Amino acid sequence: MPTALIADDERLMREQLRSALARAWPELQIVAEARNGDEAVSLCETHRPDIAFLDIRMPGRSGLEAARDISEQAHVVFVTAYDQHAVEAFEKGALDYLLKPVEAARLDRCVARLRQQLEATPPDLNQMLLRLGRQLGGRTPDYLQHVQAGSGGVIHVIPVSEVLFFTSDEKYTRVCSGRQEVLIRKPIRELVNELDPALFWQIHRATLVRADAIERVRRDDRGQLRVKLRGSDEELEVSRSFSHLFRQM
Template sequence: MIRALIADDERLMRDQLRARLGEVWPELEIVAEARNGLEAVALTEQHHPDIVFLDIRMPGLTGVDAARQIAQLPTHEESPQGDDWPGCEIVFITAYDQYAVEAFEQGVVDYVLKPAERERLLTTVQRVKRRMAARAGGPAAGPAAGEEPAGGAPLPAHTPELQQLLQKLAVQLNPAAPPKLEWIQANVGATIQMIPVDEVLFFISDEKYTRVQTATTEALIRKPIKELLEELDMTKFWQIHRSTLVNTRAIAGVTRDLRGRQIVSVKGHPQKLEVSRSFTGLFKGM
């Protein structure tokens, strides 16, 4: 059974969406409902739903920011508990917002307009079913009546396209947000150095520190990957693992090891970077 979570700060909107989903997807199980973005992240981590319906504007933590945090939750081999969770589909709920709707229409992620109308929701459900079937290697459902074949179908959560879209939407929702990082202040031995972000080849995090690697310098900062995702320009950096970001201009190539894992080679550095299963879609055809 496919499991879903609904997040909206308006109870009537949650009730209405649940009722509409019951009409167009009766076998879908709603495992939890969240009243804000923080609850949405916590309940996603607890219940591991297959789909999360997120209101784009919620108090405390917006749906966009919640989606970015949900994309960082451990999946499959990334989980220290070994949880067998492949991640989830994100579907945004929004009142009409021209910027957001135009972005969603590009096909990177799906959306439902408030109040949820049956026909539009059915289109979303068909798209989600096809993506989930394709990811599982099974036959995908055909297009809904009147819907175009899925040439530009929305993409899964772990893609640079979605990360870039979420970053743009976050700026739209919070125009006063600080500009993207241009310099990294990092410890190199006993000194502090200012490292231009463009010179960074990759970032790798452990529990306490993040390693900042350039062609000539290895430095440490006390900033986790999830914070760097908020501060870096995601058109320049790709996340290839929950603990790794790589400068796209530093990618020399991608190969597979004997276990079938994708391995990124870095220009000007001997480090080999593993691509986790959640992000293998980044390098299609490998």
């Protein structure tokens, strides 16, 4: 059975959407409800829903911001009370949306589209979400400029402009530049939101690379894409979810 999460800071709106979905898509199972963007991201990691219905305006992390973390694993539908000008921005971005209050006919069209999309990998929305945020009047994020890491009583400060890649294990994230390598505790899912997506590309759930440092991309004997960066001897794996970045391969 397909599964979904609903995120809205208003309980009544969550209940109304749940009821409307029960009519339009009886087999859809609502596995979680969130009151804000932070809860939505956390609950998506726990329940791994196929679809996330996200309100745009929520306390803390907005729906647009939460979507950047969620869209890799779930198909995103925005639920918004924005006016027609904003709706046009959604349509130009090819993102699905529901306008509050949700109309039955519009929900039926959305459900039909989602049924078709469930067999496909969710698209990469990072660039589209940034453009949409600007169109809706959101400010451009203040991207991370430096990374700090403590070691032996010394704090190392590395300009982000010098970083070649970030890659994580369960506890730490390796920060590798052309001159040094340090460990930080900030996970990749947080760095994705703090780094300029035009400069750093996510090529794996655990890896971010500097786009302008990519020297070559090759397929190994198993058909897996691997990235080689200038200034580093390592080859970094590209997961299937991000292989669209190198379609010409």
